[in-house]
Amino acid sequence: MKKFIRVFVIIVIIGIFFGTVAFLYSKSKSSPVVYTTTQPFYTDIILKTVATGSVVPRNEIEIKPTISGIIDQIYVTEGDMVKAGQVIARIRIVPDMINLNAAESRVKRADIALEEAEINYKRQKHLYDKQVIPESEYIRYRISLQNAREEFESAENNLQLIRDGVSKTSGETTNTLVRSTIDGMVLDIPVEIGNSVIETNNFNEGTTIVSVADMNEMVFKGKVDESEVGKISEGMELILNIGAIDETEFVAILEHISPKGVEESGAIQFEIRAAVDLDKDYFIRAGYSATADIVLDRRDNVLAIEESLLGFEGDSVYVEIETKPQEFEKQYIKTGISDGINIEIIKGVDQETNIKQRV
Helix, strand or coil: HHEEEEEHHHHHHHHHHHHHHHHHHHHHHHCCCCCEECCCCEEEEEECCCCEEEEEEEEEEEECCCCCCEEEEEECCCECCCCCCCCCEECCCCCCCCHHHHHHHHHHHHHHHHHHHHHHHHHHHHHHCCCCCCCCHHHHHHHHHHHHHHHHHHHHHHHHHHHHCCCCCCHHHHHEEEEEHHHHHHHCCCCCCEEEECCCCCCCEEEEEECEEEEEEEEEEEEEEEHHHCCCCCCCCCEEEEEEEEEEEEEEEEEEEECCCCCCCCEEEEEEEEECCCCCCCCCCCCCCEEEEEEEEEEEEEEEHHHHHCCCEECCEEEEEEEEEEEEEEEEEEEEECCCEEEEEEEECCCCCEEEEEC
16 A cells, blocks of 8 residues: 555656646747738828927017107007007106296296287287378287297197197197007007006117007917928928917918027027918917928828838848748838838839738
């Protein structure tokens, strides 16, 4: 009995040993590799470079006053449409006290002179009516009266101009009324009623009261790296993607490339500008961020493969084509443009060719 148990244990141990060996052998034995294949296809290939920037109005004007003072009224709000010549604000003049006193004094002197001229004129007219004095002397007093009246009106106008910024004779042409210089939309009003403003002149840029822009003509302004600027030229097409309007693409035409680069973060950037072809179904707000794909070259409906399928041998390009099931050989091909994902096939394979995919 003991001998039987001993034999049984030995047999079990031997069985476990050979089973383990067999298991390990089966695990170490590699499975045959099965390669997948793909075929060329027809597609559009667009070679492009990317520029980042924003969409802004081509014609944006900052309306500034021609006289200093305090904002008395603002007649528009942001988003309003205005016409050229439309009043957008009114300025209240803060008069200089020395000039104001001088103007008031001039009015008083002119009033006294006018009163004296009227008295003299009435006296001389009475004498002239009675034929006591000649007509020439009468005319002299009449002219003096007219001059006195003119001086009084001029003094009053000057006082009103210094005090209020408008004279009786100027009417609606007063420079206290700030008007839009173009047709467009009010984009920004950086001042409020009660703010002081400075007139624009040769020595001062002046205070911006309102920014107005024509929103019917927009341009893309962006920057291109120096490594790419040599590949682009005026007239190229841009495919514009606006961050706030991600459901559609806009077309723009490159119209300007800056001749001078600017250093930004250690790289030289060149500014570009492109006219945007607007879509009436979308309202583009000034300052929307955007990216522009500048089309350097394109091929429509051409035979192509994924660029990852290519192999390189010296200056030659090849793919591995299937000659028999799971048997492959090199096929040298001629390629065209690439968009970084797909590449154009000019010669070497056709749409029915099975090409080995790289692992």
